[in-house]
Amino acid sequence: xxxxxxxxxxxxxxxxxxxxxxxxxxxxxxxxxxxxxxxxxxxxxxxxxxxxxxxxxxxxxxxxxxxxxxxxxxxxxxxxxxxxxxxxxxxxxxxxxxxxxxxxxxxxxxxxxxxxxxxxxxxxxxxxxxxxxxxxxxxxxxxxxxxxxxxxxxxxxxxxxxxxxxxxxxxxxxxxxxxxxxxxxxxxxxxxxxxxxxxxxxxxxxxxxxxxxxxxxxxxxxxxxxxxxxxxxxxxxxxxxxxxxxxxxxxxxxxxxxxxxxxxxxxxxxxxxxxxxxxxxxxxxxxxxxxxxxxxxxxxxxxxxxxxxxxxxxxxxxxxxxxxxxxxxxxxxxxxxxxxxxxxxxxxxxxx
Amino acid sequence: xxxxxxxxxxxxxxxxxxxxxxxxxxxxxxxxxxxxxxxxxxxxxxxxxxxxxxxxxxxxxxxxxxxxxxxxxxxxxxxxxxxxxxxxxxxxxxxxxxxxxxxxxxxxxxxxxxxxxxxxxxxxxxxxxxxxxxxxxxxxxxxxxxxxxxxxxxxxxxxxxxxxxxxxxxxxxxxxxxxxxxxxxxxxxxxxxxxxxxxxxxxxxxxxxxxxxxxxxxxxxxxxxxxxxxxxxxxxxxxxxxxxxxxxxxxxxxxxxxxxxxxxxxxxxxxxxxxxxxxxxxxxxxxxxxxxxxxxxxxxxxxxxxxxxxxxxxxxxxxxxxxxxxxxxxxxxxxxxxxxxxxxxxxxxxxxxxxxxxxxxxxxxxxxxxxxxxxxxxxxxxxxxxxxxxxxxxxxxxxxxxxxxxxxxxxxxxxxxxxxxxxxxxxxxxxxxxxxxxxxxxxxxxxxxxxxxxxxxxxxxxxxxxxxxxxxxxxxxxxxxxxxxxxxxxxxxxxxxxxxxxxxxxxxxxxxxxxxxxxxxxxxxxxxxxxxxxxxxxxxxxxxxxxxxxxxxxxxxxxxxxxxxxxx
Numbered sequence: 001x002x003x004x005x006x007x008x009x010x011x012x013x014x015x016x017x018x019x020x021x022x023x024x025x026x027x028x029x030x031x032x033x034x035x036x037x038x039x040x041x042x043x044x045x046x047x048x049x050x051x052x053x054x055x056x057x058x059x060x061x062x063x064x065x066x067x068x069x070x071x072x073x074x075x076x077x078x079x080x081x082x083x084x085x086x087x088x089x090x091x092x093x094x095x096x097x098x099x100x101x102x103x104x105x106x107x108x109x110x111x112x113x114x115x116x117x118x119x120x121x122x123x124x125x126x127x128x129x130x131x132x133x134x135x136x137x138x139x140x141x142x143x144x145x146x147x148x149x150x151x152x153x154x155x156x157x158x159x160x161x162x163x164x165x166x167x168x169x170x171x172x173x174x175x176x177x178x179x180x181x182x183x184x185x186x187x188x189x190x191x192x193x194x195x196x197x198x199x200x201x202x203x204x205x206x207x208x209x210x211x212x213x214x215x216x217x218x219x220x221x222x223x224x225x226x227x228x229x230x231x232x233x234x235x236x237x238x239x240x241x242x243x244x245x246x247x248x249x250x251x252x253x254x255x256x257x258x259x260x261x262x263x264x265x266x267x268x269x270x271x272x273x274x275x276x277x278x279x280x281x282x283x284x285x286x287x288x289x290x291x292x293x294x295x296x297x298x299x300x301x302x303x304x305x306x307x308x309x310x311x312x313x314x315x316x317x318x319x320x321x322x323x324x325x326x327x328x329x330x331x332x333x334x335x336x337x338x339x340x341x342x343x344x345x346x347x348x349x350x351x352x
Numbered sequence: 353x354x355x356x357x358x359x360x361x362x363x364x365x366x367x368x369x370x371x372x373x374x375x376x377x378x379x380x381x382x383x384x385x386x387x388x389x390x391x392x393x394x395x396x397x398x399x400x401x402x403x404x405x406x407x408x409x410x411x412x413x414x415x416x417x418x419x420x421x422x423x424x425x426x427x428x429x430x431x432x433x434x435x436x437x438x439x440x441x442x443x444x445x446x447x448x449x450x451x452x453x454x455x456x457x458x459x460x461x462x463x464x465x466x467x468x469x470x471x472x473x474x475x476x477x478x479x480x481x482x483x484x485x486x487x488x489x490x491x492x493x494x495x496x497x498x499x500x501x502x503x504x505x506x507x508x509x510x511x512x513x514x515x516x517x518x519x520x521x522x523x524x525x526x527x528x529x530x531x532x533x534x535x536x537x538x539x540x541x542x543x544x545x546x547x548x549x550x551x552x553x554x555x556x557x558x559x560x561x562x563x564x565x566x567x568x569x570x571x572x573x574x575x576x577x578x579x580x581x582x583x584x585x586x587x588x589x590x591x592x593x594x595x596x597x598x599x600x601x602x603x604x605x606x607x608x609x610x611x612x613x614x615x616x617x618x619x620x621x622x623x624x625x626x627x628x629x630x631x632x633x634x635x636x637x638x639x640x641x642x643x644x645x646x647x648x649x650x651x652x653x654x655x656x657x658x659x660x661x662x663x664x665x666x667x668x669x670x671x672x673x674x675x676x677x678x679x680x681x682x683x684x685x686x687x688x689x690x691x692x693x694x695x696x697x698x699x700x701x702x703x704x705x706x707x708x709x710x711x712x713x714x715x716x717x718x719x720x721x722x723x724x725x726x727x728x729x730x731x732x733x734x735x736x737x738x739x740x741x742x743x744x745x746x747x748x749x750x751x752x753x754x755x756x757x758x759x760x761x762x763x764x765x766x767x768x769x770x771x772x773x774x775x776x777x778x779x780x781x782x783x784x785x786x787x788x789x790x791x792x793x794x795x796x797x798x799x800x801x802x803x804x805x806x807x808x809x810x811x812x813x814x815x816x817x818x819x820x821x822x823x824x825x826x827x828x829x830x831x832x833x834x835x836x837x838x839x840x841x842x843x844x845x846x847x848x849x850x851x852x853x854x855x856x857x858x859x860x861x862x863x864x865x866x867x868x869x870x871x872x873x874x875x876x877x878x879x880x881x882x883x884x885x886x887x888x889x890x891x892x893x894x895x896x897x898x899x900x901x902x903x904x905x906x907x908x909x910x911x912x913x914x915x916x917x918x919x920x
Binding site for chain 1: 802807816
């Protein structure tokens with residue numbers, strides 16, 4: 001049974017629907033990342049779960065208890081939800097030491113002194129902050145401050161950890177390191193995570209499932225592999241990973257790109273409804289397109305850029321630029337060469 | 353359990369109602385009453401008598417004209433003096449030291465009549481230098497007459513204009529500065545780069561100088577000048593009482609002139625209000641320190657002001673000083689007398705200004721929060737409304753209060769409200785509100801929402817979060833806001849002269865003014881003035897040092913407070 005459950009959750013700001021009838025189930029100990037462009041409603045959803053925004057419709061449950069329900073006019077304040085939250089701006093209080101920052105939530109819950117000390121020490125040790133416990137957080141790096149925020153959230157032993165773009169303010173090096181630390185802490189403590197990010201590699205590395213949102217509507221929920229390999233629509237395909245698209249006209253015999261007729265790609269034919277509609281969008285990952293000497297979709301190499309391990313090609317196919325990426329060890333055409341392209345894992349989507 | 357929005361909205365609505373009531377009772381209604389008093393008689397019938405008298409009486413027309421010319425002259429003189437110096441400092445990349453930054457804001461916390469009295473001690477007819485000039489070729493030092501008011505006000509407000517200009521131009525990166533300077537003729541640099549960058553600061557500084565000069569009552573009176581609107585309105589109220597329609601008319605004229613000047617300067621400078629606020633929002637200039645031309649400039653300005661204020665300093669330590677260039681003998685007796693006899697005035701000042709400052713900080717926080725969270729259209733309207741408070745002169749507000757609250761008795765007091773002295777801190781608070789809101793705005797930006805939300809997760813009530821997290825984080829900013837409001841009120845002599853019920857209930861600025869009116873009291877008055885200036889200077893130094901220390905210690909917070917700021 002799902003541990004956190006969002007049923008038909010809706011949020012409006014004036015005439016703008018920020019989150020539209022959202023349904024989501026998160027299991028105990030699972031990490032779900034909400035991914036989407038700015039303004040898609042992911043932070044609003046997180047804030048509704050946290051209790052900082054009211055619901056305009058729907059219900060949120062954690063375990064057996066309802067924490068927000070529009071119909072039942074029920075609302076549990078943030079401080080009673082037993083959630084931990086980590087913010088993008090760290091939100092580490094500058095007037096308290098590292099130790100006091102972590103101990104603060106325990107102190108104001110009036111726990112026994114020994115327990116406060118034990119829990120604070122435990123959180124500090126798990127986040128490698130024990131040596132700087134008495135220092136001011138102002139002297140710490142961005143990564144250090146985010147560790148303090150994590151330790152503070154851990155100390156209360158939360159049921160759920162809410163992470164709002166926690167790594168966006170960090171340097172790339174620290175970002176990678178912190179990803180593993182968060183995952184490691186989750187395994188050790190067993191809490192569920194709802195993670196907001198716009199960085200797909202972060203979402204892929206951390207989460208058990210990814211939820212992709214656009215304009216307040218959930219587009220797809222699935223494992224990182226599902227979302228990457230089987231995107232349900234053009235938006236998800238384009239948003240996750242690199243992509244390129246070719247508009248085609250379709251009929252029973254094959255497809256046309258511009259005026260040039262081609263047979264169906266060898267491994268996947270377009271869905272019937274697209275054939276009946278007469279047009280479709282052929283989509284592919286640049287890494288899943290191969291160069292062939294004969295046959296294939298013909299084009300001319302316009303650009304060839306070395307990116308270290310890979311070479312990035314731009315091939316012009318009847319007015320449409322197609323991006324192809326191959327490892328540097330794979331022989332490829334030169335600029336100006338006419339070449340054939342074979343789509344190894346093509347996807348088909350409706351045009352428009 | 354009540355929802356987050358409902359819990360928030362109950363508190364917000366309560367605050368909104370209280371705020372609206374405060375602004376209505378202590379600002380809008382008194383001004384409305386002022387207008388009604390100027391154009392109606394006792395029966396409520398519209399009359400045009402006061403208007404006819406005002407526009408047909410040469411003295412009043414002359415006063416109106418003089419007020420506009422003197423205020424504009426002071427603003428222009430201050431700008432003309434500040435521009436070349438600011439350009440030299442900008443070009444030489446001189447970082448003004450702490451003392452100079454402090455010095456730049458002193459005019460807001462020291463009344464200009466102190467400069468007038470100081471210059472009179474040095475150059476007046478009774479001074480040694482004045483005597484010498486008169487005996488040597490019958491030269492009159494000319495420290496009287498309307499041009500003197502403009503010159504004194506210009507000298508007084510010059511540091512403020514200069515500081516705002518420096519801040520305005522320093523809000524850009526050093527790279528932009530260097531790019532602009534490469535191979536460009538200095539005249540072109542001044543016109544094409546420096547002036548457009550400095551315009552918001554210059555416009556703001558000039559507007560403040562104009563409004564403050566128009567509102568200044570004590571400086572013209574200290575020079576024996578009465579043919580200006582402020583002294584005329586003051587005399588009419590003193591002679592005929594607060595209900596005199598002509599004094600109301602003069603107060604309205606001053607409000608209109610101030611509002612027009614404020615608007616005209618905004619339009620002329622062609623800057624939005626947000627741009628005007630830039631110099632105040634910008635971090636202190638962070639230009640590489642280098643002495644040389646800039647240092648010399650600052651040194652010369654410092655020496656000039658030391659000479660200007662040496663009159664007050666010398667008078668405060670002079671035992672006998674008459675018809676000689678310097679005092680004949682010195683003593684600290686005036687300081688002892690000042691501290692001994694003016695204890696009540698100090699206490700009154702702390703009560704009036706402290707009360708006003710507490711009120712200002714509380715209201716300023718609520719209004720700054722409301723402005724921050726209002727929809728765009730409302731935010732602009734609120735910002736403009738609050739900024740327009742600057743164009744309500746103290747003397748006009750004081751007359752409006754006397755009319756509106758006359759005879760009103762509070763339940764717990766035996767006396768009418770206008771006889772209790774409570775009107776003065778209320779007037780101070782309304783006048784200090786624009787400064788309070790600006791300061792509180794910065795205070796609020798020091799505590800981003802996520803810091804509070806992080807605390808809310810900790811599992812306790814909002815009040816605990818406010819007490820343990822929000823207040824400690826805002827403490828320094830609130831102290832600064834309090835001191836600014838306190839200082840602005842402490843120099844508001846125009847309100848004090850009309851609203852204090854008796855001399856024993858007067859604040860320190862009024863006591864200084866009264867002492868300076870008599871020959872025997874000048875020493876004590878000067879000692880008080882020096883003590884006040886020293887107190888303000890020390891308080892400002894402390895605040896600036898604390899702010900700098902915090903900024904240096906907290907770069908991430910600075911980045912949050914000034915997100916667009918480039919540091920170099």
